[in-house]
Amino acid sequence: MGGSNLDNGVRALRDQRDHMTQQALAEAVGVSRQTIIAIEQGRYSPSLEVALKIARAFGEPVERVFWFSE
Amino acid sequence: MTNLSFHEKSAIGTLIATWIIGIFYFHSAWELWQAGQLHPASNFGLAAGLTVLLVIVLVAYHILIAVTGKPEEEDERDRLIAWRAGRIGGFVLGFGVVGIVVQILIGGMLDDPLAGSPVLIANALMALVFIATIVELVLTLVFYRRGI
Numbered sequence: 006m007g008g009s010n011l012d013n014g015v016r017a018l019r020d021q022r023d024h025m026t027q028q029a030l031a032e033a034v035g036v037s038r039q040t041i042i043a044i045e046q047g048r049y050s051p052s053l054e055v056a057l058k059i060a061r062a063f064g065e066p067v068e069r070v071f072w073f074s075e
Numbered sequence: 076m077t078n079l080s081f082h083e084k085s086a087i088g089t090l091i092a093t094w095i096i097g098i099f100y101f102h103s104a105w106e107l108w109q110a111g112q113l114h115p116a117s118n119f120g121l122a123a124g125l126t127v128l129l130v131i132v133l134v135a136y137h138i139l140i141a142v143t144g145k146p147e148e149e150d151e152r153d154r155l156i157a158w159r160a161g162r163i164g165g166f167v168l169g170f171g172v173v174g175i176v177v178q179i180l181i182g183g184m185l186d187d188p189l190a191g192s193p194v195l196i197a198n199a200l201m202a203l204v205f206i207a208t209i210v211e212l213v214l215t216l217v218f219y220r221r222g223i
Contacts, residue, residue, distance in 0.1 A: 018184030035150070036151065037080050037147040037152075038080075038147070038150075039078075039079070039147075039219075040150050040151075040152045041077075043222065048220070048223075049152050050150070051152075052151055054151075055151060063181060065134070
């Protein structure tokens with residue numbers, strides 16, 4: 006996981022949004038689909054800017070999308 | 076390869092091409108050295124020829140992967156991976172240069188004729204660039220696959 010202890014609910018939130026595709030989210034945020042995949046799999050912790058953009062794409066506060074794992 | 080980004084495909088192709096052509100170069104240089112025919116002119120010809128070959132192969136490969144899959148714009152993850160892998164590759168290069176300089180100076184102090192050989196120094200530097208490039212490309216792929 007690249008040394009990060011950050012978890013996220015990106016996959017679950019996509020599913021709740023009529024199975025929004027990774028590509029659609031990537032385009033809304035301005036990153037590649039592979040970066041969305043890496044975030045969902047916990048292989049990459051995004052910058053604050055991208056985290057906020059993802060939260061905005063879901064219409065959720067950022068802490069409902071990303072949180073620290075124990 | 077469909078699930079790989081353009082940058083990952085680029086790194087894979089560059090790694091394979093650099094590895095094959097690099098090994099061929101050092102094998103050929105070693106053969107010439109063994110035969111006593113590794114002179115500056117022959118070494119330059121070998122290095123220049125294989126460098127041109129590497130450029131042609133990489134240009135053709137990148138055209139191929141750009142045509143078969145739309146290249147994505149570089150994003151923050153691509154930049155972070157390139158920076159981190161490049162930084163470690165740069166350390167390898169830097170420490171290697173210092174090592175070669177020390178070897179030359181020590182060889183000079185001991186009157187070792189090989190220490191002043193332009194062909195040997197050139198190949199030591201070529202080997203260093205080769206190793207640093209391979210390290211950088213392997214780390215790039217590790218960071219893409221394992222995470223960063």
